[in-house]
Amino acid sequence: MQNRLSELTQRLRRISSEEVDVSGEYPSFLSDIIHEGQLSLGIDRISVWLFDDINHPVKLINVANTDWPAGQVPSHFQTEDEEDPLAFYPSLKYTDFPIYFSAISSGVSIAANDAEQDESTLEFNGIYLQPNGITTMLDTVIFKNGIPLGVVCCEGRGGVREWSETEVAYAEMIADCCSRRLLVKELWQLQQKLRLLAFQDALTGLKNRRYLMDFTRREISRHLRNGSTLSAVMVDLDHFKRINDKYGHDVGDVVLRQFSECCLQILRTEDCLCRLGGEEFLAVLPATKLDDAATVAERLRAAVEALVIKHGALRLQITASFGVCEVELQQPFSQSLKLADNAVYQAKRAGRNCVVVV
Numbered sequence: 001m002q003n004r005l006s007e008l009t010q011r012l013r014r015i016s017s018e019e020v021d022v023s024g025e026y027p028s029f030l031s032d033i034i035h036e037g038q039l040s041l042g043i044d045r046i047s048v049w050l051f052d053d054i055n056h057p058v059k060l061i062n063v064a065n066t067d068w069p070a071g072q073v074p075s076h077f078q079t080e081d082e083e084d085p086l087a088f089y090p091s092l093k094y095t096d097f098p099i100y101f102s103a104i105s106s107g108v109s110i111a112a113n114d115a116e117q118d119e120s121t122l123e124f125n126g127i128y129l130q131p132n133g134i135t136t137m138l139d140t141v142i143f144k145n146g147i148p149l150g151v152v153c154c155e156g157r158g159g160v161r162e163w164s165e166t167e168v169a170y171a172e173m174i175a176d177c178c179s180r181r182l183l184v185k186e187l188w189q190l191q192q193k194l195r196l197l198a199f200q201d202a203l204t205g206l207k208n209r210r211y212l213m214d215f216t217r218r219e220i221s222r223h224l225r226n227g228s229t230l231s232a233v234m235v236d237l238d239h240f241k242r243i244n245d246k247y248g249h250d251v252g253d254v255v256l257r258q259f260s261e262c263c264l265q266i267l268r269t270e271d272c273l274c275r276l277g278g279e280e281f282l283a284v285l286p287a288t289k290l291d292d293a294a295t296v297a298e299r300l301r302a303a304v305e306a307l308v309i310k311h312g313a314l315r316l317q318i319t320a321s322f323g324v325c326e327v328e329l330q331q332p333f334s335q336s337l338k339l340a341d342n343a344v345y346q347a348k349r350a351g352r353n354c355v356v357v358v
């Protein structure tokens with residue numbers, strides 16, 4: 001039996017160490033582990049449940065289940081809710097199953113040979129066991145930093161089952177493999193956040209210069225391929241130094257943020273507005289001819305002029321100068337930046353609050 005366990009454990013460890021796509025929902029990236037466990041234990045189903053809040057659990061949410069179609073989320077659980085993507089997943093409330101929650105929270109595995117009689121699972125009688133046809137359960141805790149994060153439930157439907165120590169040890173291994181996979185998912189999510197931050201201007205939330213360079217590289221090659229025009233609008237706030245000097249840097253920051261929001265409302269989602277630095281911004285407009293870019297710039301200018309910046313009781317109005325150019329697809333992008341910068345310089349010389357097209 002010991003040999004059999006080490007063989008099965010080895011298989012499970014190998015499977016769970018394989019690289020999987022963790023960008024999707026829970027069922028997809030836990031699927032291989034629980035299906036392997038189901039097969040090895042010869043059990044009817046395995047489900048994975050996670051606490052909604054690791055420190056103050058109120059609910060256990062069923063995030064994966066071998067009953068669901070091959071690692072997919074059943075369609076009636078799917079939600080567009082970004083705040084709570086698990087809103088429609090099945091869940092169990094602490095208040096309905098206090099004994100079971102306490103048992104799981106203590107971190108000890110539950111081998112309920114007869115689930116209807118075992119003291120840790122008997123409160124499932126009527127509500128969970130019979131509707132799901134479950135008669136025997138082997139539940140092992142998923143840990144994170146030594147704290148219970150959730151539980152792997154191995155559930156049998158064919159009557160009472162005597163769980164051996166070997167099977168308990170194997171089920172604990174399934175929980176450990178899930179724990180590791182969940183950690184990989186967490187690291188991936190952190191990496192995504194860092195990537196976003198690396199391309200974002202911290203003050204305004206707009207894209208930064210690093211993103212702009214990446215974006216323009218891709219857009220230039222796309223526009224070269226399909227022969228369309230890429231345009232750029234550079235914007236520089238007028239007499240911004242006076243605002244900082246008169247009201248302070250904090251108010252200057254508020255101005256930069258409200259100005260950015262105002263511009264974003266005018267631009268299309270496929271346009272890229274980035275903060276080059278200080279009070280200087282650049283909008284890159286894909287598939288836009290110079291005339292049309294000039295119209296967009298004029299629309300932006302008018303919107304900025306009409307914008308009333310609100311900060312407490314303070315009401316402020318600003319203007320900006322605009323330089324518009326067509327991006328030279330055959331030249332390095334720095335050339336187009338120089339062109340746009342030169343146009344802004346001309347707008348400043350022409351009295352500010354105007355658009356110059358070059």
Ligand SMILES: Nc1nc2c(ncn2[C@@H]2O[C@H](COP(=O)(O)OP(=O)(O)OP(=O)(O)O)[C@@H](O)[C@H]2O)c(=O)[nH]1
Pocket residue numbers: 203236237238239240241242244248249250251252253256277278279348352
């Ligand atoms: N509040 C705030 N101010 C900034 C930030 N970055 C740059 N500035 C300020 O922006 C001002 C830019 O001043 P100038 O380059 O003289 O330009 P300006 O006053 O807008 O004058 P013109 O462009 O000629 O109309 C300086 O006072 C900078 O300190 C920032 O992140 N927050």
